[in-house]
Amino acid sequence: MTTKITIFGVGLIGGSLALCLKDKPGFTVVGHSPRPNSLKRMLERGVVDVATSSMEEAVQDADFIFLCVPVGNLEEYLQELYRLPLKPGCIITDVGSTKASVAACAQKLARHDVHFIGGHPMAGSERSGVDAATTLLFENAFYVLTPPASVPEEAYFRLEKLLTYTRAQIVRVDPVMHDQIVGAISHLPHIIAVALVNQICDYNANSELYRTLAAGGFRDITRIASSDPIIWRDILLSNRDVLLGQLKDWNREISTFVSLLEERNGEGIEEAFQKANLFRSELPEGRKGAITSLFDIYIDVPDTPGIIGQIATELGEQHINLSNMQIIENREDVQGLLRLSFRNETEMERAKEHLQGIGYKVYF
Numbered sequence: 001m002t003t004k005i006t007i008f009g010v011g012l013i014g015g016s017l018a019l020c021l022k023d024k025p026g027f028t029v030v031g032h033s034p035r036p037n038s039l040k041r042m043l044e045r046g047v048v049d050v051a052t053s054s055m056e057e058a059v060q061d062a063d064f065i066f067l068c069v070p071v072g073n074l075e076e077y078l079q080e081l082y083r084l085p086l087k088p089g090c091i092i093t094d095v096g097s098t099k100a101s102v103a104a105c106a107q108k109l110a111r112h113d114v115h116f117i118g119g120h121p122m123a124g125s126e127r128s129g130v131d132a133a134t135t136l137l138f139e140n141a142f143y144v145l146t147p148p149a150s151v152p153e154e155a156y157f158r159l160e161k162l163l164t165y166t167r168a169q170i171v172r173v174d175p176v177m178h179d180q181i182v183g184a185i186s187h188l189p190h191i192i193a194v195a196l197v198n199q200i201c202d203y204n205a206n207s208e209l210y211r212t213l214a215a216g217g218f219r220d221i222t223r224i225a226s227s228d229p230i231i232w233r234d235i236l237l238s239n240r241d242v243l244l245g246q247l248k249d250w251n252r253e254i255s256t257f258v259s260l261l262e263e264r265n266g267e268g269i270e271e272a273f274q275k276a277n278l279f280r281s282e283l284p285e286g287r288k289g290a291i292t293s294l295f296d297i298y299i300d301v302p303d304t305p306g307i308i309g310q311i312a313t314e315l316g317e318q319h320i321n322l323s324n325m326q327i328i329e330n331r332e333d334v335q336g337l338l339r340l341s342f343r344n345e346t347e348m349e350r351a352k353e354h355l356q357g358i359g360y361k362v363y364f
């Protein structure tokens with residue numbers, strides 16, 4: 001007997017889930033999109049076994065249905081789904097970055113023959129679309145599930161078992177609590193990163209030097225400001241009430257710094273840094289958090305045409321997943337410094353070893 005898994009919205013997250021589940025014994029992965037181009041691309045990339053624009057065909061006999069569309073579209077998808085004939089016992093889940101609104105919607109629609117369990121894989125990136133999908137995305141990350149009390153344990157365990165293929169750690173959280181916590185550690189930092197980049201963008205209108213000197217660390221800490229505008233518009237609007245409260249607290253934190261500076265209060269500044277230092281030192285290590293870390297190495301490269309392609313091919317041939325690459329400084333006839341970013345330490349270590357082995361000088 002085959003297990004049919006249907007995915008609506010085969011983009012970064014839907015495509016990565018599809019890749020984790022496809023080719024597993026007894027599984028058939030079906031991708032849905034209303035757009036012919038998306039259907040063609042998901043088949044070309046080989047992330048699904050079957051691609052269809054028919055919602056009825058997609059859900060017919062499905063054991064699991066994943067909604068991986070933007071948060072703002074989850075309600076309309078749920079409403080449509082609940083009108084269709086579904087396999088008794090079918091589990092519907094989503095991957096949205098907020099959980100309270102979708103949980104409330106599913107509770108209103110409730111159907112006795114199917115189970116809705118909200119989900120949120122707490123890993124991702126600033127990139128989007130099926131081309132950015134990867135099997136490694138969820139490895140070593142947390143995957144939040146928010147089952148309502150009405151869902152039988154048997155159904156919860158069935159979903160939990162399926163998700164072991166993502167190699168993420170499942171955690172069970174109340175949806176309202178989820179939105180409070182994820183608002184603070186993911187949504188608020190995205191707002192702050194965008195506001196900070198936009199502030200510097202405005203300064204840059206007076207001198208291009210702002211952009212030039214913002215290389216390196218500034219670029220790293222504001223990576224999340226490059227996230228998809230539609231995905232993030234929906235997340236912020238969905239978690240609006242929580243974020244309005246947290247932004248008030250943020251304003252208070254910033255006002256404290258304004259006062260400390262106005263009063264030239266050096267002791268207060270030291271205390272603020274000490275408090276932050278202590279809390280940061282206690283953050284868990286060795287597991288992906290809500291915001292993905294990048295693992296970077298640097299190599300000297302000659303300034304010759306096609307060098308980036310050569311390095312990418314070298315790593316590709318070793319099946320090493322490169323997340324990003326950038327020339328830091330490259331003048332004609334001078335050695336350039338190439339930054340290579342990886343999503344995990346293992347890939348970074350393999351790249352380091354391989355590049356050293358073929359004669360590159362590697363810095364880390």
Ligand SMILES: NC(=O)C1=CN([C@@H]2O[C@H](COP(=O)(O)OP(=O)(O)OC[C@H]3O[C@@H](n4cnc5c(N)ncnc54)[C@H](O)[C@@H]3O)[C@@H](O)[C@H]2O)C=CC1
Pocket residue numbers: 008009010011012013014033038068069070071073095096097098120121122123124125126127128129130228231235
């Ligand atoms: N980007 C990230 O790192 C993470 C995102 N999420 C959540 O995952 C969901 C999907 O996000 P991503 O995969 O990043 O986005 P994406 O843009 O890569 O994929 C979204 C998919 O939904 C489809 N789609 C877009 N607009 C649609 C619409 N109006 N109606 C129907 N389909 C539409 C797109 O064609 C695409 O296949 C969102 O709910 C997001 O909150 C969860 C964890 C991490």
Ligand SMILES: O=C(O)C(=O)Cc1ccc(O)cc1
Pocket residue numbers: 096097121122123124125126186224227290291292293
């Ligand atoms: O780019 C990053 O590191 C992210 O912050 C990814 C991310 C985006 C949305 C989520 O709900 C969870 C993780």
